[in-house]
Amino acid sequence: MKQIVIISPSVRKGRKSHKVAMYLKNFLEETNLAKPEIIDFMKYNFPIFHERLEYQDSPSPEIIGFSEKIKSADGVVIITPEYNGGYPASLKNAIDLLTGEWRRKPVAFVPVSDGNFAGSQVIISLQFTLWKLGAITVPGPLRIPNIITAFDESGIPADKSAIDKKALNLIKELLWYIEAKSRMSE
Numbered sequence: 571m572k573q574i575v576i577i578s579p580s581v582r583k584g585r586k587s588h589k590v591a592m593y594l595k596n597f598l599e600e601t602n603l604a605k606p607e608i609i610d611f612m613k614y615n616f617p618i619f620h621e622r623l624e625y626q627d628s629p630s631p632e633i634i635g636f637s638e639k640i641k642s643a644d645g646v647v648i649i650t651p652e653y654n655g656g657y658p659a660s661l662k663n664a665i666d667l668l669t670g671e672w673r674r675k676p677v678a679f680v681p682v683s684d685g686n687f688a689g690s691q692v693i694i695s696l697q698f699t700l701w702k703l704g705a706i707t708v709p710g711p712l713r714i715p716n717i718i719t720a721f722d723e724s725g726i727p728a729d730k731s732a733i734d735k736k737a738l739n740l741i742k743e744l745l746w747y748i749e750a751k752s753r754m755s756e
């Protein structure tokens with residue numbers, strides 16, 4: 571079964587987007603579509619970026635662990651809130667630590683916001699950064715507006731069938747790119 575890492579980057583006090591990471595993990599387990607693992611930046615406490623992992627003399631175990639998880643994942647889903655039209659500094663801080671780990675890695679995004687527009691602007695900057703790193707950015711239909719009411723605190727969507735349908739389409743698309751990549755590696 572394919573391994574999908576779900577990055578939950580918000581380290582904001584009272585954060586809401588983590589509910590979507592919990593939902594997606596449950597969804598992948600329920601449907602048996604992939605083996606999910608959440609990388610929760612709240613648990614990592616990465617220092618402010620000072621150098622890429624490959625040039626660090628004594629990298630922390632957290633940074634090495636992060637690198638290994640991204641390297642071994644078949645695909646990645648980033649649950650990203652929109653902060654002032656871009657993605658959070660916590661996410662940029664971690665993306666920039668790695669280089670080759672992102673290359674040809676299929677990466678899908680789930681933008682999240684508390685308004686009606688579902689953080690749709692965040693995709694532009696995030697996609698560009700990952701394109702620069704050589705990732706395979708996967709288009710997908712799962713965007714979460716009104717996060718405060720869209721999910722309960724345990725990650726159950728208010729409209730589960732509608733969200734499940736979009737999540738299924740996103741994961742199918744991600745799995746397609748993962749399969750396409752594995753055929754190129756044969």
Ligand SMILES: Cc1cc2nc3c(=O)[nH]c(=O)nc-3n(C[C@H](O)[C@H](O)[C@H](O)COP(=O)(O)O)c2cc1C
Nearest residue numbers: 580582585586587588651652653654655683684685
């Ligand atoms: C610094 C900051 C900037 C924000 N800017 C936007 C924005 O540009 N567009 C938007 O739709 N929501 C914006 N919001 C609202 C977020 O969508 C909302 O707080 C969401 O819950 C953030 O995810 P989090 O709770 O997991 O941190 C912003 C929130 C913060 C804290």
